[in-house]
Amino acid sequence: MLKLYHNDMSSCAQKVRFVLQEKGVEWESEELNLRTGEQLKPEFLKINPKGLVPALEHDGKILVESNVIIEYLNEVFPDPPLLPTDPYSRALVRGWMKRLDDGMHLETIVLSFGVAFRHQLIAALDTDEALERHFASIPDPYIQEVQRQVVTAGIASPRFEQAIKAFEKLLSELDRELASHAWIVGDDLTLADIAYAPYGTRLEHLHLHGMWDDKPNFARWYAALKTTPGYRAGLTKWFNPKYLPLMDEAGKQAWPRIAELIASVDA
Ligand SMILES: N[C@@H](CCC(=O)N[C@@H](CS)C(=O)NCC(=O)O)C(=O)O
CATH class of the missing domain: 3.40.30.10 (Glutaredoxin)
Known part of the structure; x- marks a missing residue:
């Protein structure tokens, strides 16, 4: 079971x-x-x-x-296989997945809180003491600190700027990689594509899809991913209509500043 x-x-x-x-x-x-x-x-x-x-x-x-x-x-559950057969390609898949654990997941928390979730938190916890109690209740001290910075200062936080720059570099790298094959590691869907699917989605939900206006290979990959049965059943079916308009609206307002930050990145 x-x-x-x-x-x-x-x-x-x-x-x-x-x-x-x-x-x-x-x-x-x-x-x-x-x-x-x-x-x-x-x-x-x-x-x-x-x-x-x-x-x-x-x-x-x-x-x-x-x-x-x-x-x-x-x-x-070996069928269908979601890792390539040759060891080097398998290692590449794991390398891409490791990058999420090594920092990009945390950068996503920074973006989500900096653009959108901070507004809900501030509305729900309307005193400094209540907010501080919330921060103190987060078990991971690193996430605690990151939330303190971006919930308080939002997109003006230097920590937020760092996250946007990290994403811009990552998307540029993915765009270059995807120029020569359909999926991140070769021409078959692998765990690498599936592991990155939620991050493209989060950017889209935060109205940051302008980040791939100049990245045609990434745009093509993301559009193809969204048509897969796994994406539809694992992501689309679960999207919560209570949060999507809030995220999109907050992202729309943040976008001009974010576009400026992106323009300053030498990817
Ligand atoms: N490295 C972990 C990260 C898990 C994680 O950050 N989960 C988030 C949702 S994406 C969570 O449970 N957050 C609860 C909270 O923020 O209190 C993984 O890949 O599973």
């Missing part, structure tokens, strides 16, 4: 649902409301002490970390 602890809009959960769909396996859904802090309740902290989704339970065994989970699923 497979049970996924997840959340509708969580980027890390999106990639796991994408793989589950590609593999055609049945799974049980245990959705957590991250806004009300269900991920920090003692019963979930027993499953993932970091208080983060996704977590996968397979026949009583627990796994956390989305990239670990999708590799596991690819091994346990």
Whole structure:
């Protein structure tokens, strides 16, 4: 039995649902409301002490970390294969996935909070003390600090600028890579494409799709990804209409400043 602890809009959960769909396996859904802090309740902290989704339970065994989970699923359910056959290409897929864990996921948190989620937090926690209690409740001290900076200063935060620049460089690199093949590592869909799908999506939801106006290969890749059954079932089906207009509106307002930041990047 497979049970996924997840959340509708969580980027890390999106990639796991994408793989589950590609593999055609049945799974049980245990959705957590991250806004009300269900991920920090003692019963979930027993499953993932970091208080983060996704977590996968397979026949009583627990796994956390989305990239670990999708590799596991690819091994346990080999069809269709989502890793290339030759070792060098497999290593390239893992290299791309590692970059997400090495920083790009954190940069996504910076963008999401800096553009949009900060407005909801500030509205819900309307005193400095309430906001500080929220920051202090975040288990990971690094994420705590990042949230303090971008929730307080938004897109004017130097930390926000750093995140935009990191994304601009990443998208430029992906655009160059995708000039010579259909998917990130070669001509077949792999875990690398699936792992990056949620990040293109988050940028689009934050009204930052202008970031690939000058990146035709990335634009083509992202459009193709969105037509796959895995994307439709793992991402589109779960998009929460309560958040999308807020994210889009906040992004629209932030875009002129973001476009200026992008123009200053030497990618
Ligand atoms: N490296 C982890 C990151 C997991 C993570 O950051 N999950 C976010 C959703 S994408 C979460 O649970 N956030 C809860 C919170 O912010 O309290 C993974 O890849 O699974």
